[in-house]
Amino acid sequence: MPEGDTVWRTAQRLHAALSGQPATLVDIRWGELGEDPLRDAGIDEVVPRGKHLLHRFDSGWTLHTHLRMEGSWRVEAAGSEAAARGLRRPDLRAAIGNAAWTTLGLRLGELNLVRRSDEHLLVGHLGPDVLGTDWDPGLVARHIVGSSTRTSIAAALLDQRVLAGVGTFWASEVLFAQRLHPWREAAGLSPEQVDTLVARVHELMVRGREHAIQSSTGIVRADARSWVHGRSGRPCRRCGQTVRVAPLGRRGADRVFFYCPGCQGGLAPTDDGRPQAPLGARRRARP
Ligand SMILES: [Zn+2]
Numbered sequence: 001m002p003e004g005d006t007v008w009r010t011a012q013r014l015h016a017a018l019s020g021q022p023a024t025l026v027d028i029r030w031g032e033l034g035e036d037p038l039r040d041a042g043i044d045e046v047v048p049r050g051k052h053l054l055h056r057f058d059s060g061w062t063l064h065t066h067l068r069m070e071g072s073w074r075v076e077a078a079g080s081e082a083a084a085r086g087l088r089r090p091d092l093r094a095a096i097g098n099a100a101w102t103t104l105g106l107r108l109g110e111l112n113l114v115r116r117s118d119e120h121l122l123v124g125h126l127g128p129d130v131l132g133t134d135w136d137p138g139l140v141a142r143h144i145v146g147s148s149t150r151t152s153i154a155a156a157l158l159d160q161r162v163l164a165g166v167g168t169f170w171a172s173e174v175l176f177a178q179r180l181h182p183w184r185e186a187a188g189l190s191p192e193q194v195d196t197l198v199a200r201v202h203e204l205m206v207r208g209r210e211h212a213i214q215s216s217t218g219i220v221r222a223d224a225r226s227w228v229h230g231r232s233g234r235p236c237r238r239c240g241q242t243v244r245v246a247p248l249g250r251r252g253a254d255r256v257f258f259y260c261p262g263c264q265g266g267l268a269p270t271d272d273g274r275p276q277a278p279l280g281a282r283r284r285a286r287p
């Protein structure tokens with residue numbers, strides 16, 4: 001799932017392609033939603049807000065999109081074969097373009113049109129954006145410490161009201177970096193632990209946004225991009241114990257979290273410790 005660093009890079013590319021130009025192509029394919037508020041308008045800017053994207057048009061309207069699980073925005077040269085192919089795709093949800101560029105919103109998870117003055121209705125609930133100008137580590141620390149009892153630190157990091165932009169990749173990686181047990185109660189951390197955790201997630205994601213491929217190790221090779229995320233069943237790069245995966249909420253919850261029991265203080269409450277095969281191992285084992 002795209003996280004704040006990916007969305008930040010996407011916004012940069014869209015902004016470079018679209019800002020300051022009239023949008024000569026506006027094609028919204030989202031239910032009954034019409035393009036009228038955007039027609040013949042120019043684009044002032046494209047900005048990220050956590051995992052949300054805002055195209056701000058000079059007509060006073062904002063196109064709000066969210067990539068959710070597998071959405072993306074592509075930028076193609078206007079009139080190119082790649083742009084034409086993209087415009088024919090059945091999973092195209094929005095196309096915005098000008099004389100030079102065609103941008104294609106594919107498999108988007110969410111799309112809304114609102115007046116700019118009403119953007120808060122869509123993004124006003126978000127906490128400080130890890131990569132935004134509103135980043136406020138003190139406020140995020142207070143949000144974490146103030147989490148309701150039994151909220152795990154992993155769940156607090158993923159709660160976009162606490163801070164915006166973190167997904168399971170960066171949450172797993174930063175808790176590993178800080179040797180914190182993901183299921184530990186957020187409100188029970190010491191002020192020093194919270195402050196260093198908040199500073200570290202910011203540092204990791206600021207560094208991460210410089211790279212097109214998400215990596216916490218600085219290596220972009222597919223099998224070396226993370227310390228624990230996606231590495232269950234494989235040895236921890238730090239202590240050698242087997243990295244594990246467990247549901248984040250109740251047993252059977254759809255969100256899972258990766259961690260090292262050796263480095264992070266033991267098994268998850270829902271983890272029975274049974275051996276876990278490496279992700280994809282079965283597929284690779286087939287002839
Ligand atoms: Zn370890």
